[in-house]
Amino acid sequence: MTELQLIIKNARLNTDDQELYNIGVRDGVIVALTGQAEDLGTAAETLDAAGRWVIPGAIDTHSHINQRAPEYNDLPGFGPDDNFAVESKGALAGGCTTALNYAQFGLGSMLEAYREGLRAAGQQSMMNVLFHGYVMNMEQVAEIPQAVAEGITTFKLFMPYRGEEAAALGGIGSLNHAQMRIAFREIARHGVQALVHAEDGDIVDHCMQHEISAGMTSLASWERSRPTEAEGDAAWTALYLAEKANCPVTIVHVSSLEAIRARRAAGYSDAALESCVHYMLLTTSSGIGPEGKVAPPLRDPELAAAITDAVMNGEIDFFGSDHNVWPSAAKTDWVTARPGLPGIALMLPLLLTHLVYEHGMSMERAIELTSTNAARRFNLPNKGHVSIGADADLVILDEGERVVRTNELHSAVDYSPYDGYVLKTWPSATVVGGTVVFRDGVFPNEDFRGEIINDRFRRDAAGVQEADADLVESIS
Known part of the structure; x- marks a missing residue:
């Protein structure tokens, strides 16, 4: 089996059952989702959710x-x-x-x-x-x-x-x-x-x-x-x-x-x-x-x-x-x-x-x-x-x-209206495109860049028509 990019073990995914799951990631996409006991092989990085929610x-x-x-x-x-x-x-x-x-x-x-x-x-x-x-x-x-x-x-x-x-x-x-x-x-x-x-x-x-x-x-x-x-x-x-x-x-x-x-x-x-x-x-x-x-x-x-x-x-x-x-x-x-x-x-x-x-x-x-x-x-x-x-x-x-x-809060803004609020849950790790970008208060891959999603929606510029004449005439 080809090595995976990331494995997250022992993940809680559902409210209605107590079963835990393993998640396998390759090239930024989830490619395997199995029961807790199933071996997904090796990965460049593994996280253990230890029964916690993965959302x-x-x-x-x-x-x-x-x-x-x-x-x-x-x-x-x-x-x-x-x-x-x-x-x-x-x-x-x-x-x-x-x-x-x-x-x-x-x-x-x-x-x-x-x-x-x-x-x-x-x-x-x-x-x-x-x-x-x-x-x-x-x-x-x-x-x-x-x-x-x-x-x-x-x-x-x-x-x-x-x-x-x-x-x-x-x-x-x-x-x-x-x-x-x-x-x-x-x-x-x-x-x-x-x-x-x-x-x-x-x-x-x-x-x-x-x-x-x-x-x-x-x-x-x-x-x-x-x-x-x-x-x-x-x-x-x-x-x-x-x-x-x-x-x-x-x-x-x-x-x-x-x-x-x-x-x-x-x-x-x-x-x-x-x-x-x-x-x-x-x-x-x-x-x-x-x-x-x-x-x-x-x-x-x-x-x-x-x-x-x-x-x-x-x-x-x-x-x-x-x-x-x-x-x-x-x-x-x-x-x-x-x-x-x-x-x-x-x-x-x-x-x-x-x-x-x-x-x-x-x-x-x-x-x-x-x-x-x-x-x-x-x-x-x-x-x-x-x-x-x-x-x-x-x-x-x-x-x-x-x-x-x-x-x-890792922000440039020097105040928060929520300072002092008590959270009942918060992220311990965050993954973007299969890359661990935040974990336990640090950013292990600071050179990582997220996707600019607008690129998915670009259209053939040669096929773009100018605004309708009635639209142009309405400009004031």
């Missing part, structure tokens, strides 16, 4: 690695030459093997930002990366055909950002409803998907001005500036326009029950909902200062509990961390603080702790929420399951009690 690596559907603030480029881990290197380590230590990461936002060419992201990730990232694109203006809508040819299969549309808030975020923009209608049609025409940041700009602008004039001084004030009605109104609009265009759509970072109600009522079969762990675990009563500023905002404790109930009832399809890489220096007051929380290093252990260990969800259902459903939605059929033929992106879990410490 698919998490797929983070929403991260912003390399979405940098230029004024902090000189800080270690925050620059163009090291942000992916540092943050991918943090992700792997947290059991996240694949990031669906956004190209760096801006009002200029989305394609140029995407290409720069490809270069940075290819040179630095130890984890797998699939880049999302985005559409903030009609010039970027016109880039969709070429972007699809170059491997982008998802495009984010924004609804809330305008005026001073948009400018303060370094250049970000939202489409009006007429432009969204065109964008959905163009995305659907190319057989790809839309992602929507669903907060109504009119409601946000009105409420934001009111709270700023009253003196924004707390999480509760920030929450009032972006009320749940803004999410509900925008979700209804996005779902309606996407369905009319026959465009697959995901409402991202759902923070309330309003988007859930909207999808339930709309009944559109090709609509998905993504949420984030912070909307269950962090609230306006968490005692966090401006470091807790995120959009959509953290909600009150009762609503956070209701989000947990909705997840337990199957109303959320998958999770993203919405990981942002702002240092604490960028979050010193409520008005100017950049919105966004760090979270990719803790998404998997926090979700498992909260849903499985504290609320009784089965590990199989938790795996669906952390990898399988996302793999299915984003056309990654070889990920999200432990079976023969699957990519060997795997996590061995420890369990017990472990306190979160910011300085142990």
Whole structure:
């Protein structure tokens, strides 16, 4: 028998039986899955799971690695030459093997930002990366055909950002409803998907001005500036326009029950909902200062509990961390603080702790929420399951009690809203493509680079047609 790349022995894979399994990996793919007693021969490396859970690596559907603030480029881990290197380590230590990461936002060419992201990730990232694109203006809508040819299969549309808030975020923009209608049609025409940041700009602008004039001084004030009605109104609009265009759509970072109600009522079969762990675990009563500023905002404790109930009832399809890489220096007051929380290093252990260990969800259902459903939605059929033929992106879990410490998260970000939280489970080892990239607190193969998954989706550029004439004429 040819030597295997990796063997993981004595792995727990199922809740319903006590049998343990051996996993054999060759060329990055699971090629053998046997009972505990069966000999798989030799391997370049062997791990003993010792009866612990072995699960698919998490797929983070929403991260912003390399979405940098230029004024902090000189800080270690925050620059163009090291942000992916540092943050991918943090992700792997947290059991996240694949990031669906956004190209760096801006009002200029989305394609140029995407290409720069490809270069940075290819040179630095130890984890797998699939880049999302985005559409903030009609010039970027016109880039969709070429972007699809170059491997982008998802495009984010924004609804809330305008005026001073948009400018303060370094250049970000939202489409009006007429432009969204065109964008959905163009995305659907190319057989790809839309992602929507669903907060109504009119409601946000009105409420934001009111709270700023009253003196924004707390999480509760920030929450009032972006009320749940803004999410509900925008979700209804996005779902309606996407369905009319026959465009697959995901409402991202759902923070309330309003988007859930909207999808339930709309009944559109090709609509998905993504949420984030912070909307269950962090609230306006968490005692966090401006470091807790995120959009959509953290909600009150009762609503956070209701989000947990909705997840337990199957109303959320998958999770993203919405990981942002702002240092604490960028979050010193409520008005100017950049919105966004760090979270990719803790998404998997926090979700498992909260849903499985504290609320009784089965590990199989938790795996669906952390990898399988996302793999299915984003056309990654070889990920999200432990079976023969699957990519060997795997996590061995420890369990017990472990306190979160910011300085142990392998991230450049110098704070965590979860510092002091007690985990019930966490990764002891992480494998990407059959290579052990994290084990017992160290990274044994730092020269390893993950897959840039967009390369799987590249199309023949010679076959790409220019945007339709009516689309070009609609650009304003």
